[in-house]
Amino acid sequence: MEIVEKKIPDQKLAYVPHIDSFSKLPEFIEEVGELIADNNLEAVGYPYGSYDNDLEEHAENDQIFEVGMPIKSFDMGGKPAGRLGKLGLKELASHTVLSAIHRGSHKNFNKSIREMVEYAVENHYDIVGPITEIYIPADPGTPVEDTVTEIHLPVIYMGPKRD
DSSP: OOEEEEEEOOEEEEEEEEEEOGGGHHHHHHHHHHHHHHTTOOBOSOOEEEESSOTTTSOGGGEEEEEEEEESOOOSTTOSEEEETTEEEEEEOOEEEEEEEEESOGGGHHHHHHHHHHHHHHTTEEEOSOEEEEEEOOOTTOOGGGOEEEEEEEEEEOSSOOO
């Protein structure tokens, strides 16, 4: 798996927080899309799931995460965050991530996460935020082993000065 450093630009996000089972992700993604449309917002990127906790350490129905999508804009009266009913809105400042592509089922997803964490430690990065999974759409009927998820691990480089 190739791991690369990427700069993520400022983003505006629409999201719904959950304490539930991550296995319900497809319905939660659909819900966010509907809430974005219902509130006359415009999605401008792929859906994501973001979590601070190790999903293996929490009971199936007690996993803590948010599901959302980048949006074009929102107006909360100059505030950087707010709510439209169940839908949360926030601004995310530009930041650096380690990025990798996971192909296939999420059954071995933690292996990819561990590999990224090991890479971060070995290459002088501090992990400074939640893991984010970006779900790249696939054609209907795509076998699960051919699905693609981009993983982002927010980091700060703490090693020797680079050119």
